[in-house]
Structures are given as C-alpha cells and as structure tokens.
C-alpha cells in the first residue's frame with residue numbers, strides 16, 4: 001500500500017509518473033469512472049477550504065465519493081479522541097484518507113495506524129506534497145524541468161512550500177537562486193541537503209541582479225509578524241514587491257508563480273502578463289490530485 | 299612520576315552486572331538517565347567521574363550490579379558516550395565485551411524540541427530520531443538536534 005506523506009519519500013520516477021498522469025488528465029484523457037465505488041475520507045483538522053475542495057473535486061471527477069466529518073467541533077475529536085483512534089476507525093470506512101492536521105508529522109503518524117493509503121494534505125509547518133507536485137506540474141507545462149534556473153523570493157526560512165519544491169527540483173539538476181530578507185534565508189540544514197543532492201544554490205541581494213537569467217520565479221509571502229515594527233515590514237515588502245517594471249527583460253519562457261493567497265507581494269498589474277501563472281497553478285491542483293488519487297487507489 | 303589512581307581504589311569490583319567504561323567525562327549521570335536508573339530504582343550502582351584515563355585524558359565509569367545491559371540499551375548510550383565500552387560481569391569475570399554502535403533510529407529516548415511536533419501531542423506515540431553524522435533528526439517533523447543532546451533525554 002502506498003502512502004503519499006513527504007515529497008522526500010517520492011522517487012523521481014514516481015514524480016514523473018504522477019506528472020505524466022496529470023498531463024493526460026488535463027487534456028481530458030482519463031476514465032471518468034476510474035474510482036467508481038471508491039470512498040475517500042477527507043479529514044481536515046484545520047480549515048483549508050481550497051485544498052479540501054480540490055481533493056473533493058478530484059475524487060468526484062474520477063467517479064468516486066467523498067466522506068468527511070463536517071466541522072471538527074461536532075465530532076469525536078472535540079471529545080478528546082486521539083488522531084490514532086480517529087484514523088483506525090475511519091480507515092474502516094474509506095478506501096483512502098486525505099489528512100490535514102496542525103501538528104508536524106501527523107500524516108506519517110497517521111499512516112502507522114491506517115489500514116488504507118494516507119495522502120498528506122499538509123501537516124502543520126510540515127510537508128504538503130500535493131502543493132509541490134502541482135508546482136512541478138505548472139513549471140513542466142511551460143518547459144522541461146531539467147537544468148532550468150529557478151528563483152525563490154521572499155520568506156525561505158519558514159516557508160515549507162519552497163523547501164519541498166526546492167528538494168523535489170534537486171532531482172532535475174535545477175539551479176536555485178534565492179532572494180530573501182536578512183534572517184529569512186533557507187535553513188542551513190536544507191542548504192546542506194540540497195548541496196548533498198548536487199543542487200547549486202546562488203544567493204542574490206536584489207531581484208534585479210538575476211531576473212533576466214531566470215526561467216521561473218517563485219514568490220512567497222513575507223509575513224508581517226516576522227518583523228519588529230510596521231515600518232521595517234513596509235520597507236522590506238516594497239523591496240521585494242514584483243511589479244511589471246521588475247519583469248522587463250525576462251526570458252521568453254519565464255513564468256511567475258505564487259502558492260496563493262497573495263497579499264502585497266505581486267502587483268495586480270502583473271496578473272494580465274503572459275508570464276503570470278499563479279491562477280493556472282491553483283487550477284492545476286485538481287488534475288494533480290486526480291493523479292495522486294489514481295496512484296494510491298489502483 | 300605521579301602515580302595514577304587505580305580504578306579499583308575508586309570503585310570496588312562487582313560480582314555480577316555491567317561495567318560501562320570509557321564514558322566521556324561528565325556524561326556518567328546522563329548514561330544513567332538513558333538507562334532509566336533513578337534514585338527510585340533498586341539497583342546497586344557506583345559511578346566515578348573524571349577518572350584519569352590513558353586513552354581519553356579523563357573518563358567516567360558506571361557499574362551496575364545484578365543487571366546485564368541488552369544490546370539496544372547499550373546502543374542508546376551512544377547518544378552521550380559514543381566511545382563507551384561495556385563489560386558484562388559474571389562471578390567477577392568479564393563474560394562479554396560490547397562496543398557501542400550508533401543505531402540508525404533511536405526511539406523513545408529523547409524528546410523532540412519542537413512543540414508543534416506530533417510526537418509531543420497526546421497520542422500513543424514514541425519519539426523517534428534518525429541518527430545522522432550531523433545530529434539527530436526527528437522522524438516526524440525533521441527537527442535536527444546537533445548539540446546538548448543530554449538535555450533532551452526523556
């Protein structure tokens with residue numbers, strides 16, 4: 001039985017397989033009854049409406065059905081039931097479980113108690129493999145992944161989305177460029193892992209220094225709480241803000257990505273540029289999750 | 299020439315049990331904590347700290363009577379005393395010598411420092427760490443412990 005817990009545990013071959021499946025699905029090539037008669041339990045211990053909706057849509061497009069426990073307050077969890085017990089019970093009801101939980105490592109723990117496949121839909125600040133896969137898929141729609149130059153801009157210290165993506169990109173000989181405020185650089189342990197995987201990391205002071213040489217720029221939110229006062233935040237935020245002017249002179253195949261929701265990081269004037277792919281990226285959540293469900297529910 | 303004190307002068311020999319020698323100086327008490335030996339247990343034990351050692355300069359020694367350590371207990375000691383050597387004693391004779399090996403995974407011995415980690419939640423779970431050259435990495439949340447390992451012993 002296959003769980004999908006962490007992108008680190010998914011091999012390059014398996015990633016390529018999921019991306020190929022998603023590409024076919026995206027072109028309408030899939031069996032609409034592939035998962036007919038199958039039941040997916042969607043267990044969200046913290047709200048993430050979009051992720052929940054896109055897993056539900058993915059299951060239903062493949063002919064399957066979805067169960068969930070409604071609001072957490074109304075269920076046994078409010079009575080203090082452990083996650084272990086919830087998983088043991090629910091894995092008797094469903095053919096697979098999608099789990100979102102506030103504690104880091106909750107999905108790995110759940111997989112130890114589940115008798116059916118578990119897909120991690122985010123655990124605390126931890127792993128969120130479906131986001132990573134849809135990010136890779138979005139890049140691959142525009143260009144091959146091998147040997148490209150990917151810039152990461154914003155909070156790279158606390159943003160695990162970028163950690164997982166950077167790690168997955170290390171399978172493809174990608175060069176990574178980072179542009180971050182002081183104190184929000186990639187954690188040293190990740191830098192170590194990436195170097196060990198043979199990935200080159202180049203640190204830049206300002207986006208202008210590297211933008212003409214990038215194939216992908218992945219922007220993440222810089223949180224207000226990370227800074228001592230609103231003034232510091234405002235000046236940092238404007239230094240890292242992406243406007244149409246910043247994007248002049250980019251490569252033809254250049255694309256701009258963001259995991260959404262965004263706040264001030266990207267000027268809405270950028271939305272109409274052909275390189276803006278963040279809404280496409282969000283939409284890709286459904287075919288990727290369909291491919292993941294097909295992978296764990298053969 | 300200055301005469302080195304013999305071990306025997308510090309701790310008398312034991313009849314049956316375990317002698318843990320070559321413990322890094324100052325880590326003897328941590329070794330006892332890892333083995334679950336507290337003031338409330340009934341083992342008769344002796345501990346010598348900062349004993350002069352030809353190999354190590356200084357070392358700690360722990361002797362536990364009437365208890366033979368198991369292999370997995372020995373390996374946990376690697377957390378604080380990777381150079382320790384373990385002698386199982388029967389009838390005053392060294393019956394068996396066991397070297398300390400760093401196990402690939404260490405379970406239920408150290409607590410994850412990340413309060414957001416599932417291993418610290420109210421669940422039927424034991425902490426679990428991968429042992430790597432650069433430290434101990436939580437199997438659940440990937441938090442890395444590189445120093446002061448003894449302070450995380452449960």
Ligand SMILES: [Zn+2]
Pocket residue numbers: 105410411412415416417436437438439440441
């Ligand atoms: Zn942990």
